[in-house]
Amino acid sequence: MRGYQFTGFNPDEQGKSRFDQLLNIFLQLLTYTSGDVSEALKWLNELDKQYSLTDDGYAMGDFIDDLKNKGYISDDQQTGEIRITPKTEQGIRKKSLEEIFGKLKKSKQGDHRSFKPGQGDEQNAETRQFQFGDMLEQIDFTESIRNAQINHGIESFRMQEDDLAIRETDYKAQTSTVLMIDISHSMILYGEDRITPAKKVAMALSELIKTRYPKDTLDIVVFGNDAWPIEVKDLPYLQVGPYHTNTVAGLELAMDILRRRKNPNKQIFMITDGKPTCLKIGKRYYKNSFGLDRKVVNRCMNLAAQCKKLKIPITTFMIATDPYLQQFVQEFTEMNQGKAFFASLDKLGAFIFRDFESGKRKTVF
Structure with missing residues (x-):
C-alpha cells in the first residue's frame, strides 16, 4: 500500500x-x-x-x-x-527579474518622470506663449486660433506671433547605463560563487529596462585582463576566467560607449569583489596582485575624475569586506562623487534596484 x-x-x-x-x-x-x-x-x-x-x-x-x-x-x-534557445534565454532573464525586482507590467513608454517641463513625448494641459526657439510641432493651433479671434476679432481675422500658444510636454529622463561585471578569478575564490548573483542582477536589470524603461539603453561590459562588451543574450553563458582585474580597461570602454549615447543622463554601475591589479601598457600587461599598487590605483582615480567632469556618476557595488579595499572604494567614490555600496551577495539585487530607481527621479545636466 x-x-x-x-x-x-x-x-x-x-x-x-x-x-x-x-x-x-x-x-x-x-x-x-x-x-x-x-x-x-x-x-x-x-x-x-x-x-x-x-x-x-x-x-x-x-x-x-x-x-x-x-x-x-x-x-x-x-x-x-x-x-x-532564445526563448529559454528570455525565460532566464524574466525569472531573474521576478526574483530580484518582483513582477513588473510592461510599459510602452519610458517612465522616468520629473516635475519639470521640457522636450518630451507626453503632452500636459498647460500652455504658454510662443518663445523664440520653440518647435513648430509644439504649437497648439486650436488655442492659437482662439487667441487670434479674441485679440483681433472674427471680421478681421489674422494671426501674429503674440497669438501663438505652445503646448507643454512632460519631461522624461532617459538614461544610458553601462553595467560593468568583474570576471576575474577571485569571483569564484574561497568557495564563494560571486559571479552567479552578478549575472542574475545583469539579466534582471536588462529585462527591467526592456519592460519598464524601453527608451533607456543598457550596455554590459565584462573586465578581466582586458574589457569587452557582451550582449544581453550572452549573460547566461558568462563564466569567470583566469584573469586579473583590469578595472581601468573596463572604465575606459564604458566611457567610450557612453560618449556615443545621446541621452543627457549617463551612469556606470560596477560590480566587483576586489582591487584593481592589472594594466595594459601597449601590448604588455602590468600585473601586481599584492596590496594596492599605486601605479594601477592612480589610473583608476584619474578615470574617476574624468567621469566626474563628463557628469557620469559611478556606483560601485563592492562584494568584499576587507578594510583596505573599502578604503580604496571610498577614495574612488569621493574622486568621482558617485556612490558605493558594500553589498552582500543576497542583497546585491536589491541595492542595485533601489539605486537605479532613485536615479530615474532626477536629471543630471
Whole structure:
C-alpha cells in the first residue's frame, strides 16, 4: 500500500503544472551552470532522486520531451549537443527579474518622470506663449486660433506671433547605463560563487529596462585582463576566467560607449569583489596582485575624475569586506562623487534596484 507523501506548502507553486514547476528549477540551474543544458539536467536528476520532483505520471523523460516540443531546448545538428534557445534565454532573464525586482507590467513608454517641463513625448494641459526657439510641432493651433479671434476679432481675422500658444510636454529622463561585471578569478575564490548573483542582477536589470524603461539603453561590459562588451543574450553563458582585474580597461570602454549615447543622463554601475591589479601598457600587461599598487590605483582615480567632469556618476557595488579595499572604494567614490555600496551577495539585487530607481527621479545636466 502506498502511503502519503508530505511536502512543504509553497503558494507560488499552487495551480502550476508539473512541467512549469520543473521548468522553474531548470531555469535556475541553467544560471549556475552558465547555460550548460547537460549539466543542468544532471543536477535536476539528482534533485529528483532526493526530493521526488517527478512521479510515475510525469517522469524526467517526459519533462525533457516537453522542453524540446515547447522550444526551450534544441539539438545542434552538427555536434549533437543540446543547447538552450532564445526563448529559454528570455525565460532566464524574466525569472531573474521576478526574483530580484518582483513582477513588473510592461510599459510602452519610458517612465522616468520629473516635475519639470521640457522636450518630451507626453503632452500636459498647460500652455504658454510662443518663445523664440520653440518647435513648430509644439504649437497648439486650436488655442492659437482662439487667441487670434479674441485679440483681433472674427471680421478681421489674422494671426501674429503674440497669438501663438505652445503646448507643454512632460519631461522624461532617459538614461544610458553601462553595467560593468568583474570576471576575474577571485569571483569564484574561497568557495564563494560571486559571479552567479552578478549575472542574475545583469539579466534582471536588462529585462527591467526592456519592460519598464524601453527608451533607456543598457550596455554590459565584462573586465578581466582586458574589457569587452557582451550582449544581453550572452549573460547566461558568462563564466569567470583566469584573469586579473583590469578595472581601468573596463572604465575606459564604458566611457567610450557612453560618449556615443545621446541621452543627457549617463551612469556606470560596477560590480566587483576586489582591487584593481592589472594594466595594459601597449601590448604588455602590468600585473601586481599584492596590496594596492599605486601605479594601477592612480589610473583608476584619474578615470574617476574624468567621469566626474563628463557628469557620469559611478556606483560601485563592492562584494568584499576587507578594510583596505573599502578604503580604496571610498577614495574612488569621493574622486568621482558617485556612490558605493558594500553589498552582500543576497542583497546585491536589491541595492542595485533601489539605486537605479532613485536615479530615474532626477536629471543630471
